Amino acid sequence: AQSVAQPEDQVNVAEGNPLTVKCTYSVSGNPYLFWYVQYPNRGLQFLLKYITGDNLVKGSYGFEAEFNKSQTSFHLKKPSALVSDSALYFCAAENNAGNMLTFGGGTRLMVKP
Amino acid sequence: GAGVSQSPSNKVTEKGKDVELRCDPISGHTALYWYRQSLGQGLEFLIYFQGNSAPDKSGLPSDRFSAERTGGSVSTLTIQRTQQEDSAVYLCASSGGVNTIYFGEGSWLTVV
Numbered sequence: 001a002q003s004v005a006q007p008e009d010q011v012n013v014a015e016g017n018p019l020t021v022k023c024t025y026s027v028s029g030n031p032y033l034f035w036y037v038q039y040p041n042r043g044l045q046f047l048l049k050y051i052t053g054d055n056l057v058k059g060s061y062g063f064e065a066e067f068n069k070s071q072t073s074f075h076l077k078k079p080s081a082l083v084s085d086s087a088l089y090f091c092a093a094e095n096n097a098g099n100m101l102t103f104g105g106g107t108r109l110m111v112k113p
Numbered sequence: 114g115a116g117v118s119q120s121p122s123n124k125v126t127e128k129g130k131d132v133e134l135r136c137d138p139i140s141g142h143t144a145l146y147w148y149r150q151s152l153g154q155g156l157e158f159l160i161y162f163q164g165n166s167a168p169d170k171s172g173l174p175s176d177r178f179s180a181e182r183t184g185g186s187v188s189t190l191t192i193q194r195t196q197q198e199d200s201a202v203y204l205c206a207s208s209g210g211v212n213t214i215y216f217g218e219g220s221w222l223t224v225v
Contacts, residue, residue: 034213043117043204044156044216090156100169101146101214105155 002027004093006104013081013111021076021107023091033074034092034101035065044090050074061085081111115139117217119205125223126195134190134220138207145188146206146214147180156204162188195224 003026013019025031032051036044048059055067065076074091091104118137126132138145147159158172162182173179177195182188192199200223208214 036216043218044206046213046215049213100158100161101208103148103156103158 002093002100002102004091004102004104006089006091006107008107009105010108010110013109015083015111015113016080019076019078019081019085019109019111021089021091021109023074023076023104024072025074025091025093026072027093032094033065033067035059035063035074035076036090036092036103037061038088038090038106040087047076047089081109083111083113085109086111117205117207117215119203119217119220121220122218123221123223125225128197128224129194131191131193132195132222134192134203134205134222136188136190136205136207136217138186138188138205139209139215140186142207142209142215143185144208144214145182146208147188147190148204148206149201150204150219151201159190159203192222195222197224200224 005024007022011021034049035047037047038044047063048057048065050057050067058064063078065074067074088106088108090106092101094101120135143164145162148156149159150156160180161169177193180190202219202221204216204219206214206216
């Protein structure tokens, strides 16, 4: 069975500092990996995805994520955090056989001025 | 429409009443998902429709919950005899052939 783990319930970072939100996955076959962001009282918004190719994927709002097959990880990163990045972030995975998308439990990012 | 549309956006209902939540996916999307999210917590998978295949209902928490998708487009999630623990945001999402799923803004259900 597929699973996605986000080991941190919350990540705190100062504005201007780099941020990392961790995600590991367990998927049979080749994985498709995604990050979504949820702002307060809103639905989820797509940030970026890895399907194939370059391990470093760039997405919306300056975010990027690195696919690491040996560590089965897909950590979300941003070089310089903004207060407006404060939100709930979800990692998701599916395999290339078209199985349903599985989400991690979410990580709350708090960026302080 | 341009995005996934859900209605109602907010619903307050009395315990024991039935509710219907509607999802209108992005036109042409064959996959449709329902998730539940309680108070800014994680996503709980409820049900998954893919084209004309039998839906994956493995996430429905009880037989009070059901969903249908008519004509491969609009979906309705029905909760019968609502309980207070059903209070949550019910999120619908749809996906075409490029593996990215798009979410609606959710239906916020409060059972009093």
